[in-house]
Amino acid sequence: MQVPDLFVSAPGKAILHGEHAVVHGKVALAVSLNLRTYLSLKGTTAGSVCINLPNIDTFLSWDLCELKRLIPYSCGKTEEVKRLDAELVRKLREFVGVTNGNLDTCNMATLAFLYIYLSVFGSGELPSLTVTVWSELPTGAGLGSSAAYSVCLSAALLCANGTIPAALKEWEPAARWCQEDLELINSWAFQGEMIIHGNPSGVDNAVGTWGGMLRFLAGKIIPLSRVPLLRILLTNTKVPRSTKVLVARVKDKINKFPSIMNPVLDSVDAISCNCEKVLSEMTCEPITGEHYNILEELIDINQHHLNVMGVGHTSLDTLCRVTLTKGLHSKLTGAGGGGCGITLLRPETESSVVQTTVKDLKDCGFDCWETSIGGPGVQQHSAASVKEEVLEILKRTGRGGQQECVASLEPLD
């Protein structure tokens, strides 16, 4: 079975407002982050399956006959996504050589790939192919890099299998799938996330699939119809933190001072609702400076609230202070305690201001990217529409199995 070549990409995720509060039943707004993960899939005749993940120096290859032995007995239709096939996961862990611990990024990425590949193609002939995935996203920074990976895998493999049609018309540079196909991509991406994260919320894969902005409340994920594209800086303080520890810290503080902390959560909830309202207004009326004033005020207030919850960090204070000297407003995004922050840029913010800000932040030891939030979800691309430097990386490592090691991702200027 020969599969068609294809390129897909999916965005990362940032929390605009409501991180931590969402754990306590409040609204969170998750937005797509236009640092994307790119996947190239190539049909081959080598009788093997290769996966190349240059970001994490992973280049693996298996003979098709090896993989055939792993095909689950009860391989259902790919249109029906069921619960994770625990038996297949167990067999794959054994096959890959992870029994108990040692679940590093490489193993997880491999497991997720093989799981989706075998589930999607298991009921028919296994195709010989090479998949190369490269991401602009830093891993483990709470930016949904694993979900973007899973979304790319699902879209590419479902499309290669013919379960969903190609989104791309011949003359188009990039195109998106219809709602029904996106639902299927998202379901399979969620399977990948379950393998990688155990018990994911489903927000990250939903953002990777639909892009734009999602409202997340009490486990329910509602994609918002229209949101404006917002220029931002994304900064990674590179201060390591444990989401689990930070979530526990907030919970402890709420238990210690309920009368003080519960109103703060209510206020965060209202920030998310106000933000959603302003963003919706920006799509249906002329965008004014006042819209941005409000967005900036909401960012500032929420950053203070996150400090009240105890998930701030001196590195994040530095981010806020440095950007404020340029008139720019920042908040942490995600778990806090270090990690990443976002800085809102206005449409009129001059490139020179952005550049000096990026420089100042890098001088603090941070990584910094100029990007946007609210952009499209998973897309199929023509080769010509993929950014040259990305295409170069995908091609260089996409020719076969284990190849030369590619320098790991450096932040783009």
Added chain:
Amino acid sequence: MQVPDLFVSAPGKAILHGEHAVVHGKVALAVSLNLRTYLSLKGTTAGSVCINLPNIDTFLSWDLCELKRLIPYSCGKTEEVKRLDAELVRKLREFVGVTNGNLDTCNMATLAFLYIYLSVFGSGELPSLTVTVWSELPTGAGLGSSAAYSVCLSAALLCANGTIPAALKEWEPAARWCQEDLELINSWAFQGEMIIHGNPSGVDNAVGTWGGMLRFLAGKIIPLSRVPLLRILLTNTKVPRSTKVLVARVKDKINKFPSIMNPVLDSVDAISCNCEKVLSEMTCEPITGEHYNILEELIDINQHHLNVMGVGHTSLDTLCRVTLTKGLHSKLTGAGGGGCGITLLRPETESSVVQTTVKDLKDCGFDCWETSIGGPGVQQHSAASVKEEVLEILKRTGRGGQQECVASLEPLD
């Protein structure tokens, strides 16, 4: 009529929690600040009344016969404090030479003094005396310096007049008056505050009179029975600000984002209540590190909330950052937007840490005092019990009328 010599002092005031929130019907906690205003009253035979205010380079003297002409017709009993005698105020403004504007500190202090002097002594013979007032408090910094002045004046003049007895027994270094006398002192001090401020809340003179801590809610002032004495640093950023403008800014923000801001006010209210509870526990059980942990957490949370209200300032951020590097927690006190901040010291905080912190803050251009909150209100002192440097200043300028100019108050180390 010859009056006895006496020394009195009254503390300044700081808001521990609830500034701004109190304007919107929430609790505020006002505490006495042990930067004190000292008054020396000396009976003379010069047939004149002298007032010396070395802090503001004011040294004035009037012949008794001049003053007699100003005595109000209907000078009632000093035990009954009525509303401000508008006719006396009008005559005094004319006498002092303020007709419309030009209400500088010197004029206001003079008006308040003459008003209380004439009201207290007007029904009998006017005594020849010299009053010298010197304060450790910076003026116009929201620390209740005018109230401490009015409280000292009331206590000294009521005592000189015999309306209240001397608090001091012969062998005592310092003593306080009984509740009934304090009520009277407070009422007359409030008259002084009305002359100086127009429409005072009454909190400042109540703190100056009773000391300790007061709960202020919806215009009602409730002195709290027992509070511990807390070591603090008081820092004056010297950034000028307008309380009126800041109060209006908070109001605007509440109107703009009611669903976000009202919970913040509720949270501040809960902070005040939690703080009151902890302080009360500290007076009836062994003081532990956990008591201080909570006080520090409440300070941090409230400082963030005040930033959310829009009354922060980069100078206050600097204060918080500098003190936090020493493990000390700070918040603004009063109106914010610059002005003053307080930093909690623990009983075990070493003197060397305090000294380097004070030095670091002075290097930022701030004034800084090590002092305490929760100490006693108005007191009568024996000359021997007044700090030597204060006694020196009071004596140097207290010998007669206009004398040599004394260098204005420098912050103590």
